[in-house]
Amino acid sequence: IDTEVVVLGAGPAGLVLANLLGAAGIGCVVLERQSRRWVENRSRAGFLAPDAVAVLRTHGLAAGLDSRGHDHDVCEFRGVDGGFELCYGKRGSGRPHTVHPQQELVTDLIAEFLRGGGAVHFETTAEFIGDLDTERPWVMARTADGRVRRVTGRYLAGCDGGRGVSAAAVPARTAVRDHGITWLALLVQAPPSSPNVLYGVHPDGFAGQMPRTPDITRYYLQCDPSDTVEDWDDARVWAALRRRLHADRHGPLVEGPIVERGLVRLRSEIRDRLRHGRLLLAGDAATAISPSAAKGANLAILGAELLAHALSDALRGGDLSGLGQYCADYTPMIERAQEFSHWMIDLLHPPAADDPHADYHRVLRRARLRDLVVSRAHQDFFSDNYVGL
Ligand code: FAD
Structure with a gap:
């Protein structure tokens, strides 16, 4: 296969990029390791920031989001000393999130790309990439039936997440932080217990609730890093959620079957280079970010738009300066999102058991929460960062 841009990965980054390039008349193919069914059912993010929504609307990619998504602008903190609601849609720049599950967005983006004549090669794993310093870089990809295909482009877009081949091919100094925290991530077949995002701030550990759709709700529970999902049967999950979300004080949780459970290790990686020759990284391939502030999918969408502009300028206008500018514009966005996350x-998390300054950190956390209750300036800071990038 010979094309202009080879996009590795059919997640939000790769699919937004492919749609934008297709609309600009630039030839591209998408290589995706998993099946179409797998990517269209992989539930992860749900909260889209207004800037990401604006990208999707501007480029005609928001039909599903506009018909099935809904605005959300209140989060509620529940601690041992009481709770408070923060209407972030009325603070700071006054903007809401749009709740639209990532798998639905991915499904919409695939359909739109295929409708425009684009090609996604599912079950095709990029194994090696090369000639990045030449005008014809290539990808060697293996299909499900074991055949090896060479795909050549003028540029490669690395949108294959943090564990793909692209990130590994860009030599970079990477600042890594393993936060030492693991979440049990649950999807429950039940309406949300509250229309608000809930953050349970509890000495036992964090618990959270994020509305998704009228019948599906995401819950998170901080667990011991050595736990497995088998350590958390339904009874233990609901008891911990009730305790940490202070159901005795705020009302019962709406319980239902737990349809998915997985472990998420909170880990961050910030690289000092997003480009090597004709390979450019976007989304999780560019930066691993913890889901604590719901930034990953949003960074993926915004990075894809920046990259689409840079590649269009390079391929259509012969202006290569946009490629360097892409890294210069994307990096501060990544760093801001990392800092807020x-x-x-x-x-949200109590100090670790072995933290020698645990008492001190508990006091700081109490002060930070109190600021959010009483200080307009802190509410504005929170709101701008919560929805912004
Ligand atoms: P991905 O979605 O990971 O897509 C990469 C694709 O590349 C995958 O389909 C993969 O199969 C494919 N691939 C990998 N290797 C290869 C290869 N060698 N060859 C071909 N294909 C390959 N973010 C938010 O903004 N808001 C939220 O509310 C939010 N909630 C989250 C909740 C959870 C539980 C988790 C785990 C994450 C959450 N995130 C959230 C983060 C968000 O889901 C990710 O940041 C987002 O998926 C990144 O998109 P991406 O396109 O860069 O990568």
């Missing part, structure tokens, strides 16, 4: 991690 880390701020949220400190806010």
